[in-house]
Amino acid sequence: MAEGEFDLIRRLFAPLAAREPGAFGLEDDVAVLLDTDFVVTKDLLVAGVHFPDTERRDVVARKALRVNLSDLAAKGAKPFGYFLGCVWPSDAQYAEIAAFADGLKKDQDAFRCALLGGDTTRHGAAGAPLTVSVTMVGLGPRDGVLRRNGAKPGDDIYVTGTIGDAGLGLMAAQGEARFPTEDGGALLDRLQLPSPRLAFGGALAGVGRAAIDVSDGLLADAGHIAEMSGVAIDVDAARIPLSSPAARWRDAQDDAAAATGFLATAGDDYEILFAAPPERRRAVEMARQVTKTQVTKIGVARSGRGVRLLSETGSEVAASRAGYDHFGEN
Amino acid sequence: MAEGEFDLIRRLFAPLAAREPGAFGLEDDVAVLLDTDFVVTKDLLVAGVHFPDTERRDVVARKALRVNLSDLAAKGAKPFGYFLGCVWPSDAQYAEIAAFADGLKKDQDAFRCALLGGDTTRHGAAGAPLTVSVTMVGLGPRDGVLRRNGAKPGDDIYVTGTIGDAGLGLMAAQGEARFPTEDGGALLDRLQLPSPRLAFGGALAGVGRAAIDVSDGLLADAGHIAEMSGVAIDVDAARIPLSSPAARWRDAQDDAAAATGFLATAGDDYEILFAAPPERRRAVEMARQVTKTQVTKIGVARSGRGVRLLSETGSEVAASRAGYDHFGEN
Numbered sequence: 001m002a003e004g005e006f007d008l009i010r011r012l013f014a015p016l017a018a019r020e021p022g023a024f025g026l027e028d029d030v031a032v033l034l035d036t037d038f039v040v041t042k043d044l045l046v047a048g049v050h051f052p053d054t055e056r057r058d059v060v061a062r063k064a065l066r067v068n069l070s071d072l073a074a075k076g077a078k079p080f081g082y083f084l085g086c087v088w089p090s091d092a093q094y095a096e097i098a099a100f101a102d103g104l105k106k107d108q109d110a111f112r113c114a115l116l117g118g119d120t121t122r123h124g125a126a127g128a129p130l131t132v133s134v135t136m137v138g139l140g141p142r143d144g145v146l147r148r149n150g151a152k153p154g155d156d157i158y159v160t161g162t163i164g165d166a167g168l169g170l171m172a173a174q175g176e177a178r179f180p181t182e183d184g185g186a187l188l189d190r191l192q193l194p195s196p197r198l199a200f201g202g203a204l205a206g207v208g209r210a211a212i213d214v215s216d217g218l219l220a221d222a223g224h225i226a227e228m229s230g231v232a233i234d235v236d237a238a239r240i241p242l243s244s245p246a247a248r249w250r251d252a253q254d255d256a257a258a259a260t261g262f263l264a265t266a267g268d269d270y271e272i273l274f275a276a277p278p279e280r281r282r283a284v285e286m287a288r289q290v291t292k293t294q295v296t297k298i299g300v301a302r303s304g305r306g307v308r309l310l311s312e313t314g315s316e317v318a319a320s321r322a323g324y325d326h327f328g329e330n
Numbered sequence: 331m332a333e334g335e336f337d338l339i340r341r342l343f344a345p346l347a348a349r350e351p352g353a354f355g356l357e358d359d360v361a362v363l364l365d366t367d368f369v370v371t372k373d374l375l376v377a378g379v380h381f382p383d384t385e386r387r388d389v390v391a392r393k394a395l396r397v398n399l400s401d402l403a404a405k406g407a408k409p410f411g412y413f414l415g416c417v418w419p420s421d422a423q424y425a426e427i428a429a430f431a432d433g434l435k436k437d438q439d440a441f442r443c444a445l446l447g448g449d450t451t452r453h454g455a456a457g458a459p460l461t462v463s464v465t466m467v468g469l470g471p472r473d474g475v476l477r478r479n480g481a482k483p484g485d486d487i488y489v490t491g492t493i494g495d496a497g498l499g500l501m502a503a504q505g506e507a508r509f510p511t512e513d514g515g516a517l518l519d520r521l522q523l524p525s526p527r528l529a530f531g532g533a534l535a536g537v538g539r540a541a542i543d544v545s546d547g548l549l550a551d552a553g554h555i556a557e558m559s560g561v562a563i564d565v566d567a568a569r570i571p572l573s574s575p576a577a578r579w580r581d582a583q584d585d586a587a588a589a590t591g592f593l594a595t596a597g598d599d600y601e602i603l604f605a606a607p608p609e610r611r612r613a614v615e616m617a618r619q620v621t622k623t624q625v626t627k628i629g630v631a632r633s634g635r636g637v638r639l640l641s642e643t644g645s646e647v648a649a650s651r652a653g654y655d656h657f658g659e660n
Contacts, residue, residue: 005450005451005452008424008427008450009450012427012428012430012431013414013431013434013445013448013450015435016431016434016435016438016444016445017444017445017446017447018444019444020411020444020445020446022411022446023411023444023445023446023447026445026447026448030447031411031413031446031447033363033366033368033410033467036363036366036368038363038366038368040413040446040447040467041447042413042414042415042447042448042449042463042465043415043449044415044417044449044451044463046417046451046453046454047454048453048454048455048458049451049452049453049454050451080363081350081352081353081361083361083370083372083465084343084372085372085373085374085415085463085465087374087376087461094338097338097342098342100342101342101343101346104343104346105345105346108346114346114347114348114349114350114353115343115346115347115350115353115356116347116350116352116353116361116370117347117353117356117360117361117370117371117372118343118356118372119372119373119374119463120335120338120339120343121335121374121376121379121380122335122379123376123378123379123459124376124377124378124379124459125378125459128378128458128459129453129454129455129458131417131461133372133374133415133449133463135372135413135415135465137363137370
């Protein structure tokens with residue numbers, strides 16, 4: 001989400017949600033339907049913005065489900081079903097739409113949810129972009145969803161999986177960087193088909209104090225937790241977990257610190273970033289083991305505001321991207 | 331919805347909903363969330379398809395809410411809240427988005443629902459159309475929602491309000507027909523801001539046996555009830571309720587029967603078409619009086635298939651439009 005959109009949401013749309021406590025003031029990734037376990041999230045994907053228009057339609061369908069499933073995962077909710085809205089180019093062929101439906105089937109079987117309803121239409125003008133709107137309904141954890149606003153000074157900050165792969169995958173797709181063939185393929189996979197951390201998110205309920213899925217970028221999303229929780233977050237650059245392809249890419253760059261800054265701001269990782277108090281380290285470790293998920297402590301929350309990316313010597317690493325700049329106010 | 335889309339939904343998407351009974355096989359306008367009173371519907375509006383790109387943005391916002399509220403109304407559900415997805419043209423200005431938010435505020439206050447969450451993004455290319463996706467959540471009636479599939483032979487067929495105004499409004503907007511100034515304004519109002527029949531829909535629960543909101547056109551939507559209920563429906567052309575402007579327009583046409591056929595297939599009426607058994611005529615009359623809603627008996631359901639539009643002499647009136655043709659198989 002671009003910087004301007006946060007502002008629009010705050011100024012124009014958050015007031016429209018004021019009456020309904022389950023909407024969390026539009027400050028979280030999900031809403032809960034009052035007096036039920038239903039947790040709902042909605043993410044749009046638009047050709048030319050969130051995926052290249054040439055992307056295989058089954059892959060588009062699967063990504064549309066997965067980015068929404070990732071929101072549920074970070075909140076500890078289980079998939080239940082989804083509503084689908086598609087606007088197809090006026091000249092879309094049956095085979096293209098059938099491929100899209102195949103992708104939905106594959107992933108709704110994999111993640112155990114069903115199509116509940118929706119709307120299908122076509123653009124009036126040729127060349128207008130395929131637009132996919134998914135409203136995903138999940139069943140929340142008994143302890144309540146993990147909000148963005150629960151982190152406290154002293155909390156450990158963790159992230160699942162590895163960071164920056166999708167950003168490098170995008171560079172590969174756009175021909176902006178070259179990778180060894182296998183690395184390029186692995187990175188592109190991360191961009192096209194993120195893996196929502198549903199099992200770990202479920203295990204995190206009652207353990208973590210705040211959580212978010214990393215879509216805007218590690219530091220930007222740390223910024224969302226910091227801002228909503230009223231804390232500062234320090235991230236150790238050296239601890240950010242990198243895949244082998246990403247580590248190889250970083251090591252090949254002239255400026256390793258800037259390269260790490262890029263990976264920490266690239267976005268589309270769909271990992272879970274979360275805060276948990278030190279006394280729950282064993283519980284975090286249990287969740288990690290039970291769900292066989294890579295989990296790395298990457299920093300700490302402290303009193304203050306903003307997010308800092310720190311080098312091994314404790315100095316701040318420059319990492320300039322819009323989403324990060326706004327929240328890194330120290 | 332164009333004919334091809336029904337087929338796509340049946341062949342490609344309905345199988346994806348098979349596992350979840352609350353999805354009704356995608357054969358109705360809403361889904362219910364199991365073991366709750368929540369009723370959910372989702373309708374998309376796209377510039378250049380559902381509204382002219384020059385339409386005032388507050389009007390677009392209000393129409394987006396109202397077409398979804400109309401789905402709830404026909405099912406006897408009360409508005410609760412909505413999820414909103416917007417894709418703005420890349421050059422959309424703040425004032426434009428603020429006008430849109432104003433329209434939302436006006437109608438969510440009028441219809442008592444709140445924004446619950448959503449996603450806002452921008453198109454990558456200039457000139458791509460504003461797309462608005464609303465997922466509306468309502469609270470269903472205790473007796474269960476009125477499905478499309480409950481009509482029985484012998485049932486009376488009724489419709490609320492007047493039919494064909496929005497279709498004439500579209501002709502006025504596109505300069506395809508000329509109307510006296512006042513008539514043109516009234517017809518255009520019906521096109522831009524339909525009035526969801528929430529009060530009457532609520533009163534109809536437990537009284538009607540099948541219901542649908544008229545969006546595809548009176549005969550096409552009668553066709554949906556006929557097909558899903560396994561009955562035939564005869565509509566008396568002379569009984570179709572017309573507003574004064576629409577009646578004046580029809581009377582000025584050379585072929586009054588063809589004119590009536592046009593009005594009965596034009597769509598976008600957002601009235602409630604429903605079936606009720608003759609023994610509930612008093613209950614229908616009560617619902618009409620209590621909610622001060624115009625309700626007209628326009629036909630009957632009988633054994634058989636398809637929909638016929640009958641003249642006063644009982645002969646069939648030709649009314650050829652795609653949505654109607656497909657279902658009128660007699």
